[in-house]
Amino acid sequence: MKMSGARMLLECLKREGVDTIFGLPGGAVLPIYDVLYDFEGLRHILVRQEAAAGHAAEGYSRTTGKVGVCLVTSGPAATNLVTALQDALMDSIPIVAFTGQVPTHLIGNDAFQEADNVGITRPATKHNFLVKDGKDLGPIIREAFHLASTGRPGPVHVDLPKDILVKEAELIWPERVHMRSYNPNYDGHPGQIKKAARSIVRAKRPVLYVGGGVISSDAHAELLELAELTQIPVTTTLMGLGAFPSAHPLSLEMLGMHGTYYANMAVHHSDVLLAIGARFDDRVTGRVDAFAPSAEIVHVDIDPSSISKNIKVDVPIVGDCRRVLRALVEAVREELHAEVPQAVREGRKQWQAQIAEWREKFPLRYDWTDDVIKPQYVVQEVSRLTGGEAFMVTGVGQHQMWAAQYYRFKHPRMWCTSGGLGTMGYGLPTAMGVQAAHPGRLVVNVDGDGSFAMNSQELATCFTEHLPVKTVIMNNNGHGMVRQWQRIIYKERYCAIDLPGIPDWVKLAEAYGCVGLRVTRPSEVGPAIEKMLATPAPVVLDVIVDKDECVFPMVPAGGANTDMILVAPTREVREKAAKSQTGF
Amino acid sequence: MSNGNGVEPRKHTIAILVENKFGVLSRVAGLFSARGYNIESLSVGETLDPTVSRMTIVVRGDEFVIEQVMKQLHKLIDVVKVSDLTDDSHVQRELVLIRVNAEPQHRNEILRTADIFRAKVIDVTPSSFVLEATGDEGKLEALIELLRPMGIQEIVRTGKVAIARGPKTRARKTEPAQKRPRVPDDPRVVGFAD
Numbered sequence: 145m146k147m148s149g150a151r152m153l154l155e156c157l158k159r160e161g162v163d164t165i166f167g168l169p170g171g172a173v174l175p176i177y178d179v180l181y182d183f184e185g186l187r188h189i190l191v192r193q194e195a196a197a198g199h200a201a202e203g204y205s206r207t208t209g210k211v212g213v214c215l216v217t218s219g220p221a222a223t224n225l226v227t228a229l230q231d232a233l234m235d236s237i238p239i240v241a242f243t244g245q246v247p248t249h250l251i252g253n254d255a256f257q258e259a260d261n262v263g264i265t266r267p268a269t270k271h272n273f274l275v276k277d278g279k280d281l282g283p284i285i286r287e288a289f290h291l292a293s294t295g296r297p298g299p300v301h302v303d304l305p306k307d308i309l310v311k312e313a314e315l316i317w318p319e320r321v322h323m324r325s326y327n328p329n330y331d332g333h334p335g336q337i338k339k340a341a342r343s344i345v346r347a348k349r350p351v352l353y354v355g356g357g358v359i360s361s362d363a364h365a366e367l368l369e370l371a372e373l374t375q376i377p378v379t380t381t382l383m384g385l386g387a388f389p390s391a392h393p394l395s396l397e398m399l400g401m402h403g404t405y406y407a408n409m410a411v412h413h414s415d416v417l418l419a420i421g422a423r424f425d426d427r428v429t430g431r432v433d434a435f436a437p438s439a440e441i442v443h444v445d446i447d448p449s450s451i452s453k454n455i456k457v458d459v460p461i462v463g464d465c466r467r468v469l470r471a472l473v474e475a476v477r478e479e480l481h482a483e484v485p486q487a488v489r490e491g492r493k494q495w496q497a498q499i500a501e502w503r504e505k506f507p508l509r510y511d512w513t514d515d516v517i518k519p520q521y522v523v524q525e526v527s528r529l530t531g532g533e534a535f536m537v538t539g540v541g542q543h544q545m546w547a548a549q550y551y552r553f554k555h556p557r558m559w560c561t562s563g564g565l566g567t568m569g570y571g572l573p574t575a576m577g578v579q580a581a582h583p584g585r586l587v588v589n590v591d592g593d594g595s596f597a598m599n600s601q602e603l604a605t606c607f608t609e610h611l612p613v614k615t616v617i618m619n620n621n622g623h624g625m626v627r628q629w630q631r632i633i634y635k636e637r638y639c640a641i642d643l644p645g646i647p648d649w650v651k652l653a654e655a656y657g658c659v660g661l662r663v664t665r666p667s668e669v670g671p672a673i674e675k676m677l678a679t680p681a682p683v684v685l686d687v688i689v690d691k692d693e694c695v696f697p698m699v700p701a702g703g704a705n706t707d708m709i710l711v712a713p714t715r716e717v718r719e720k721a722a723k724s725q726t727g728f
Numbered sequence: 729m730s731n732g733n734g735v736e737p738r739k740h741t742i743a744i745l746v747e748n749k750f751g752v753l754s755r756v757a758g759l760f761s762a763r764g765y766n767i768e769s770l771s772v773g774e775t776l777d778p779t780v781s782r783m784t785i786v787v788r789g790d791e792f793v794i795e796q797v798m799k800q801l802h803k804l805i806d807v808v809k810v811s812d813l814t815d816d817s818h819v820q821r822e823l824v825l826i827r828v829n830a831e832p833q834h835r836n837e838i839l840r841t842a843d844i845f846r847a848k849v850i851d852v853t854p855s856s857f858v859l860e861a862t863g864d865e866g867k868l869e870a871l872i873e874l875l876r877p878m879g880i881q882e883i884v885r886t887g888k889v890a891i892a893r894g895p896k897t898r899a900r901k902t903e904p905a906q907k908r909p910r911v912p913d914d915p916r917v918v919g920f921a922d
Contacts, residue, residue, distance in 0.1 A: 266755060270805070274751075325806055325808040326805050447803070448802070449796065
């Protein structure tokens with residue numbers, strides 16, 4: 145069947161099961177929008193800036209398990225999109241991004257709105273394509289979706305020259321995708337799995353350290369089964385939140401730079417550390433030579449290059465988390481039939497007692513006052529009033545860490561945050577994408593005043609596209625995380641962090657047709673959140689919080705995880721932190 | 729893991745089969761620059777199968793760096809196969825073109841040296857020769873050292889290409905190759921040509 149490249153693109157998207165595209169039109173992609181005009185079965189959501197299209201696709205993808213799709217024009221639109229691509233790359237989120245390109249014969253001529261799109265996105269994507277012939281378009285789209293969603297998921301970019309979109313060509317639709325150079329390994333090595341099972345059963349102080357890979361591969365049920373079968377405590381990374389219920393007695397919650405005291409202590413003292421779908425990020429490990437120094441490390445990951453990259457691994461298992469966990473549960477069951485030595489039983493009892501003691505000693509805590517709102521309290525109220533059943537999205541900064549620490553996670557695929565790249569402004573556009581995928585469900589974006597400002601223009605999209613996202617701004621009139629570092633590590637030399645009360649977020653929300661609310665006292669927080677959740681429109685709730693509040697525990701960058709700062713530090717602690725600061 | 733608590737950094741010769749597609753060289757080169765690895769040499773050309781190209785890359789690093797290089801290369805979608813030839817029995821060659829001053833009193837000396845190294849004279853003027861030589865790194869370095877006193881004007885090198893010894897199907901793991909005794913500054917021991 146012959147058709148224009150533009151029609152072919154939309155036809156192929158439909159065949160791939162796409163129902164929503166986040167996009168922004170422009171010169172080079174006009175042929176696509178011309179076909180879209182009366183094309184049935186695809187919802188197009190018009191964003192206000194291209195990065196937002198990418199983030200929205202990420203939110204859509206993370207919460208549905210499907211591939212998110214965005215479409216923008218050439219040149220500046222493509223360069224704007226790069227941040228979202230890199231974000232998706234670092235957090236392994238499957239999206240396919242389409243950009244327009246100047247006509248083939250003008251490529252390289254410095255034409256209007258031309259940029260070397262594939263050159264720019266090459267290191268920011270899992271793979272990218274420049275379509276040079278209309279008949280390649282079908283197979284390339286097939287491959288793009290295949291690459292994005294299989295193996296270690298990630299962003300794939302397809303660059304579309306305008307003449308390819310206009311010219312007619314034969315639609316070629318391969319039923320199966322085969323690439324000789326791309327064959328991810330899904331089943332872990334049986335011998336290695338057996339070895340891991342033996343270590344697990346004989347471990348006296350085991351810990352499960354779980355990352356976003358468990359969510360990507362929908363392995364939460366298998367994880368729960370393994371944890372309960374073996375009674376091993378579970379700590380998750382920022383990306384892994386939701387993979388294991390926060391309220392479960394075995395949950396140690398998050399580890400790392402702002403992780404709980406008990407999670408970091410347990411990992412540090414473990415004798416067997418099971419890393420599942422996690423990548424030993426520097427925010428997790430702190431100083432690598434002091435990370436879990438006495439542990440035998442088992443690492444399950446679909447990406448071989450993640451294994452032994454930062455930390456030397458003793459039992460590497462390359463495979464899909466779900467399949468490996470299932471095999472591991474079986475292997476552990478078999479091992480359990482054999483006699484477990486008495487010493488191991490005793491050791492495990494002591495280990496549980498030790499963890500209980502750590503929990504008791506330093507739980508997550510903050511000081512309550514009746515006068516100023518503590519940001520942690522706001523997250524607790526959101527958690528209580530939504531019952532953990534809302535989709536949670538965050539921006540990047542202190543509020544993100546408080547959300548990670550204090551929200552009670554119940555389900556996987558209900559938490560979106562920019563983990564690897566730490567993209568400020570991620571919150572609102574991502575929440576939009578989540579809302580588009582789940583009409584009628586509650587989507588809450590916990591944001592900071594600095595982070596929200598970076599993409600607040602998307603309130604317009606929320607209003608016009610009927611995406612009733614609820615944003616809670618933890619407003620501390622500044623870049624709080626930077627302020628925290630300057631306070632603790634840079635001797636209170638506060639520089640370039642003040643955002644003194646402008647814009648007026650209530651007025652801004654109203655200017656965009658949304659509902660604006662503001663609270664300044666702790667007693668108002670609960671009722672305001674209730675009101676926000678009950679409002680059918682997009683809402684911005686401006687919460688004026690304690691400016692001096694810091695995120696604790698905190699491991700200074702480059703420090704060991706046992707060097708946690710647990711409460712507002714004295715001068716002595718600050719000097720120590722400044723000294724141990726060797727990282728970034 | 730590049731803190732070198734493994735083996736000392738050394739040169740590795742890595743052979744990569746890649747899809748013969750637009751942009752693939754930049755993907756490989758970009759990987760090295762993005763991760764801070766240094767390429768000592770890179771050469772690329774088509775194989776028997778015209779849809780596949782073969783790259784030979786020489787890179788320096790300890791075992792952890794090389795393990796990451798190999799894994800990262802393999803992760804690139806267009807890369808079909810990656811193999812580290814360093815500890816396998818293999819031969820490697822490089823071609824070099826050298827423009828050297830050829831004053832009357834040195835012309836014979838240069839020609840003799842070229843002969844010993846089986847180098848060819850491919851351009852002659854009253855005051856210069858251009859020599860073409862192939863060989864492994866040691867041989868070419870030796871040739872260059874011997875010509876340096878006459879005044880080398882220009883050097884162009886292709887970068888190394890390498891191939892495993894023996895038939896393709898044979899298991900190639902062998903004992904680590906024995907180092908040839910060599911004293912770099914002694915002209916008497918650098919004159920071998922293999």
